[in-house]
Amino acid sequence: MAMPTMKAPVKLAAFGAVLAAVFGIAFLTGTQSAALLAPPVIHGNELGGLTASVDGYTLRAVEPQVDPGEDVFVEFSITGPDGRTAPELADLDGTHLHVFAIRRDLTGFQHVTPDRGPGTSWWPVLNLTPGPWHVIVELQPKALGREITLATDFDVPGDYRAEPLPPPADETVIDGLTVRRTGALTTRLGSGTTFMITDDGEPVTDLQPAHHALGHAVIIRPGDLGYRHLHAVPTGASGPRLEFEGGVPERGTYRVFVEFYRDEVRHVAAYTVEVPR
Numbered sequence: 001m002a003m004p005t006m007k008a009p010v011k012l013a014a015f016g017a018v019l020a021a022v023f024g025i026a027f028l029t030g031t032q033s034a035a036l037l038a039p040p041v042i043h044g045n046e047l048g049g050l051t052a053s054v055d056g057y058t059l060r061a062v063e064p065q066v067d068p069g070e071d072v073f074v075e076f077s078i079t080g081p082d083g084r085t086a087p088e089l090a091d092l093d094g095t096h097l098h099v100f101a102i103r104r105d106l107t108g109f110q111h112v113t114p115d116r117g118p119g120t121s122w123w124p125v126l127n128l129t130p131g132p133w134h135v136i137v138e139l140q141p142k143a144l145g146r147e148i149t150l151a152t153d154f155d156v157p158g159d160y161r162a163e164p165l166p167p168p169a170d171e172t173v174i175d176g177l178t179v180r181r182t183g184a185l186t187t188r189l190g191s192g193t194t195f196m197i198t199d200d201g202e203p204v205t206d207l208q209p210a211h212h213a214l215g216h217a218v219i220i221r222p223g224d225l226g227y228r229h230l231h232a233v234p235t236g237a238s239g240p241r242l243e244f245e246g247g248v249p250e251r252g253t254y255r256v257f258v259e260f261y262r263d264e265v266r267h268v269a270a271y272t273v274e275v276p277r
Helices: 008-031
Strands: 057-061 069-073 076-079 098-103 110-112 121-123 125-128 131-139 148-156 171-174 177-184 192-199 215-220 227-231 241-245 252-262 265-275
Touching: 057 131, 057 148, 076 131, 098 227, 110 125, 171 265, 177 252, 177 265, 192 215, 192 252, 215 241, 227 241
Parallel strands: none
Antiparallel strands: 057 076, 069 125, 076 121, 098 110, 098 131, 131 148, 171 177, 177 192, 192 241, 215 227, 215 252, 252 265
C-alpha cells in the first residue's frame, strides 16, 4: 500500500519546525559558549612549500649533497606532468622562478632568481654553510594557470651545529638600519604587520621596489618549514613604512624575514614572532 503524499504546505511547516529546533539549540548552546563570542578564525592563511610535487609538477635537488661555500651553483630539476619536460612558465613578479633557501635551523635565508639550464635544469647561486638545507620554489606553469609552490631538501656536509631561534623582539638593526615591527601577526581576519625603517633616527624614504613590490615578507614555521610570501601593500610612498596584510593558520612561533632594497643594496631583517591568537 502506497504511503500518502504530504502536501507542500505541510512539508514547509514541518521543515520550518525542524529549522527552528536546530537554530534554537544552536542559539542556546552559543549563549553558553565563550568560544562563539570570539572573532572567527580564518582558514585561508595556509602555508605552502610543504611538498615536492603539486598537480604533477615536481622539484628535486639533482645532487643530494652540495659543497659549502659562497656563490655556489646548485642544480635543481623541475619536471612537468609527463615526468620529463620542463614546463613553460608564466611571468611571476618579473621573473619565471623564485627560489627561497634556508637552513633547517632557520638561518641563512636567501631569496634568489635562478638561471635556466638545458632541459629541466635550474641553477640558483647560494651561500651555503654546513647542515641540512630546505629550498622552496614559486612558479606558475602556463598549462596550469595558477601559482604553485614546491619544496625539496639537500645537505651540505661539514661541522653543523643547529643554532637556537633568537628570542622574540620588535626591533632589529641590519646594515646600520633600524627596522621596528608593529601590529600583530595572528590567525584572524585583518592580521597586519608594519615595519618602520630608520637610518640614524631619520625615516628612510628612498626604498626601491623589487619584483613588483616595495618590500617582501616571508613567514616560515619551524619544524615543517611551511611558508607564506607577502608583498608590501602599495601606498604610493618609498618608505619608511612597509605594510603587510596576511596571517598564519595556527598559533605558535614563526620566523619572519622582511626584504627591501635601498641604493641597489638588498637588506633582510629577521624576527622571531609569537602568535598567541
